[in-house]
Structure formats: structure tokens, C-alpha cells
Amino acid sequence: MKQSLGPKILAQPTPAWVIGSYDQTGAPNVxxxxxxxxxxxxxxCLTVSIQTPRHSFAAIMERKAFTVNIASAHQAAEVDYFGMVSGKNVDKFQTTGMTPVRGEMVDAPYIEEFPLIVECKVVAVHDLGVHTQFVGQIMDVKADPSVLDDKGMPDMSKISPFVFTPGNRAYYGIGAYLGQGFDLGKAFMNT
Structure with a gap:
């Protein structure tokens, strides 16, 4: 029998994404x-939910755009730092040595050093309570050529992304290849 933990945000895992926007002064922030x-x-489309007091909230509301920056495991310290301090008080790019690049498709910056970037324009905003959910239509996906497979698609083993677990507030690498989607389940077909 399962043990009840009550209504908590314990879905495992969650993405470890970095959201890029330009603040009210035009400064890049993540x-x-x-x-x-x-x-x-x-x-x-994809979604990101942000609390109203966050510096990025007003920036995304104003510009109706954001980027999703997906880091490699060796960049976990930068990703963690980006969530520890506010862009109101700190230039996160200067502190970490990361490079902001102006998005080509939306009015938001992305991080040059991260291997996979998604540029989004806001198409819907939903007030959910303590968080507001932004629905972003994907206008472009950018990838370093070094993380693409022979078909030109992002290869997770080359990107080496990582995830976050809310319950214990920890980052984890992604595990071994288990098999091909829409193939593994064939073992249960026609039985």
C-alpha cells in the first residue's frame, strides 16, 4: 500500500530550465x-509558471516573449545560481561569465554557452494562484551543432541535460538509454 504524502508539488522530476527575458531597462536577465x-x-507550445514578485515576471508580461535555455550537466552551478539571486540586484551574466545573445525570433535573450535554446512568444497568460502560467508558442529551436545526431535532431546523450526534484531540492543527471519510444510498448501489442 502506498503512503499518502498529502497535496504537495512532488511530481518527479521537473525541468531545470533557465528562462531568458529583457527587463524594463532592456538589460538581459535569466x-x-x-x-x-x-x-x-x-x-x-510550452509553459513556464512564475511568481508575480519575480523580476522576470514583469519583463515577460511587457515584452510577451521569453527563451528557454537548456544547460548541460557541467553547467549545473550556473543554473542553480540563476535561481538564487534576483536580476534586480545582480547582473547574472557578468557574474557567471555567460554570454547573452539577442533572440532572432522573439524579443528575449538566450545564453550562448547553453546547447539548446527555445525561443517563445507569449500566446496566453493564466493566473493560477501564487504562480502565473505563461504559454509560449515555440518560434524557433536553436542547437549547437555538436549536440545534434546524424538526422539533425538534438541528442540527449550529447546535450547531457539534468533535472530538478522539488521534494529534496536536488539536481540529478538523466539516466541510461532505455529504448525507443513507440517501440518498447510493442511487447504488449496483440496479446
């Missing part, structure tokens, strides 16, 4: 977010 995910295939 924040770490775990309350994110894909929400629609056509048009391709």
Missing part, C-alpha cells in the same frame, strides 16, 4: 524555473 513543460504539439 532565472531558473522548474514549473515548466510542453503543453501543445500544434502549434508547438
Amino acid at each position: 532565472m531558473t524555473a522548474a514549473w515548466c513543460g510542453v503543453c501543445c504539439s500544434k502549434p508547438p
Whole structure:
């Protein structure tokens, strides 16, 4: 029998994404977010949920754009730092030595050193309580050529992304390859 833990945010794991935006002064800023995910295939969209007091909240509301920056495991310290301090008080790019790049498709910066970038324009905003959910239509995905497979698609083993677990507030690498999607389950077909 399972043990009840009550209504908590313990879905495991969550993304370790860094959200890029330009603040009210035009300065590039980033924040770490775990309350994110894909929400629609056509048009391709994803969501990010941010609390109203966060510096990034007003920036995304004003510019109606953000980027999702997906780091490699060796960049975990930068990702963690981006969630520990506010862009109101600190230039996170200067502190970490990361390079902001102006998005080509949306009015938001991305991090040059991170291997996978998603540029999004805001198409819906939902007040959910302590968080506001931004639905971003994916306008472009950018990847370092070094993380692409022979078909030109991002290869998770080359990107080496990592995840966050809310319960114990820890980062974990992603495990071994288990098999191909829409193939493993065939063992249960026609039985």
C-alpha cells in the first residue's frame, strides 16, 4: 500500500530550465524555473509558471516573449545560481561569465554557452494562484551543432541535460538509454 504524502508539488522530476527575458531597462536577465513543460504539439507550445514578485515576471508580461535555455550537466552551478539571486540586484551574466545573445525570433535573450535554446512568444497568460502560467508558442529551436545526431535532431546523450526534484531540492543527471519510444510498448501489442 502506498503512503499518502498529502497535496504537495512532488511530481518527479521537473525541468531545470533557465528562462531568458529583457527587463524594463532592456538589460538581459535569466532565472531558473522548474514549473515548466510542453503543453501543445500544434502549434508547438510550452509553459513556464512564475511568481508575480519575480523580476522576470514583469519583463515577460511587457515584452510577451521569453527563451528557454537548456544547460548541460557541467553547467549545473550556473543554473542553480540563476535561481538564487534576483536580476534586480545582480547582473547574472557578468557574474557567471555567460554570454547573452539577442533572440532572432522573439524579443528575449538566450545564453550562448547553453546547447539548446527555445525561443517563445507569449500566446496566453493564466493566473493560477501564487504562480502565473505563461504559454509560449515555440518560434524557433536553436542547437549547437555538436549536440545534434546524424538526422539533425538534438541528442540527449550529447546535450547531457539534468533535472530538478522539488521534494529534496536536488539536481540529478538523466539516466541510461532505455529504448525507443513507440517501440518498447510493442511487447504488449496483440496479446
